[in-house]
């Protein structure tokens with residue numbers, strides 16, 4: 087990541103004649119109708135309006151997150167200090183805080199910020215730590231810095247602290263402009279006030295441009311805004327300093343009743359479901375055109391023009407976290423397996439004993455299943471949140487899809503590598519598999535490859551489905567049929583022709599054959615068991631097929647990640 091000298095002089099966001107139109111065969115709608123405006127450095131601007139007025143659309147357009155293809159069309163100029171920007175250059179000077187707080191639940195506040203700093207900052211560890219401490223202080227998070235974020239299952243920090251942590255994650259990169267979609271949504275009035283108060287002070291003290299949408303602010307929160315934009319049916323009825331709304335709005339022949347919350351009053355006159363209000367819209371628009379639009383145009387013309395110089399790179403793909411729980415789980419399960427199959431009878435003295443064959447095959451299959459599932463399911467279960475966090479970071483151009491894939495592979499590969507070793511090393515000799523050391527090493531090697539296939543399948547399923555819940559539901563459906571084609575449950579040559587192809591992509595089939603051939607290599611069962619199951623690929627051919635499967639799932643995942651990126655809003 088390369089940081090250049092930052093402009094401390096502030097950034098003005100301006101837009102001229104922005105039109106956003108949705109057009110299909112059955113439907114034509116002008117969502118934003120030629121809007122022009124400015125949000126200035128050192129000020130907190132709030133965009134307010136009735137439901138469906140176009141607030142989120144305007145915010146998304148300013149953040150380069152609005153669709154602009156096919157059925158929706160965006161026209162107009164959007165600039166930062168007079169220079170046009172796009173989604174890539176946006177992240178060089180600005181940050182976007184989503185309404186939803188997407189933070190990994192098992193980390194502490196401090197860890198989350200340290201992680202964000204490692205992704206978004208260059209410099210020494212001391213500089214990063216200093217920035218994290220500064221941001222903790224600004225966002226009033228010092229007291230809860232060692233508390234877990236938490237979520238549905240784990241009790242963690244409060245909603246207000248979570249929102250401030252989300253904002254703090256963006257502040258570590260010191261953006262000049264911060265966009266926030268409904269930063270107070272879901273918070274009680276006092277917590278909401280705290281969040282807005284902190285943001286407003288930050289804008290003033292650090293000369294930052296803060297732009298947010300907001301629904302129904304309390305009067306205390308309303309008084310914190312420096313600038314206000316009131317939007318009705320895709321057009322402005324007011325834009326300017328918040329403290330001038332009284333006078334300027336007075337010229338519209340509407341006066342906020344004495345002792346009323348002005349925000350409530352504005353919302354009441356913009357409420358689109360009221361026919362009386364809708365009739366008045368025409369008057370508001372005319373008044374805005376006559377009395378305010380010229381002033382806004384002048385302000386836009388006087389925008390700042392300083393050059394914005396900023397960071398221009400993505401973080402290393404290795405900066406992520408590992409998981410100890412899976413390794414502990416593997417150790418416990420291997421002890422359990424070893425105890426269940428402890429000291430199986432010597433094959434030499436049980437040549438014709440079908441029960442002993444079944445026990446050996448069962449032990450092999452159980453180990454195969456566990457080394458595969460131990461990697462597959464934790465990743466599929468953790469992907470829902472992580473995928474959205476990844477998309478958030480990808481949207482902010484912190485890393486690319488390929489960077490994420492490589493990083494994820496490298497980090498998860500530690501677990502995918504260690505777990506099968508722990509699993510086999512503990513249970514192999516307890517069960518009494520082939521005592522030859524080379525066979526023991528081969529057993530471990532095949533289980534490691536199988537574990538990596540689980541990793542690539544989990545990432546493939548997670549990337550294939552847009553909805554994380556679908557990924558969780560469909561993954562077992564996609565992988566469990568592979569069990570049936572392993573040769574363990576049913577002889578592979580007895581399968582109907584129409585589904586024979588599933589055998590070719592079943593990792594269980596190849597792992598089972600490789601391990602059965604390995605274990606029975608030079609003992610009495612060899613001919614009997616292998617002949618019985620009709621396993622005909624050969625030991626090393628099976629290994630080769632496993633490597634091909636791993637590479638195939640990984641390649642498909644990479645293609646999917648690069649082609650199915652979404653803009654989070």
Ligand SMILES: Nc1ncnc2c1ncn2[C@@H]1O[C@H](COP(=O)(O)OP(=O)(O)OP(=O)(O)O)[C@@H](O)[C@H]1O
Nearest residue numbers: 108117135136137138139140141142143144153158
């Ligand atoms: N891509 C799109 N295609 C069609 N219609 C759209 C599209 N995006 C937004 N709209 C419509 O434009 C209108 C404004 O949407 P927007 O989300 O900006 O409203 P809003 O003011 O943020 O409302 P709310 O406060 O309820 O979220 C809505 O009626 C919405 O259905």
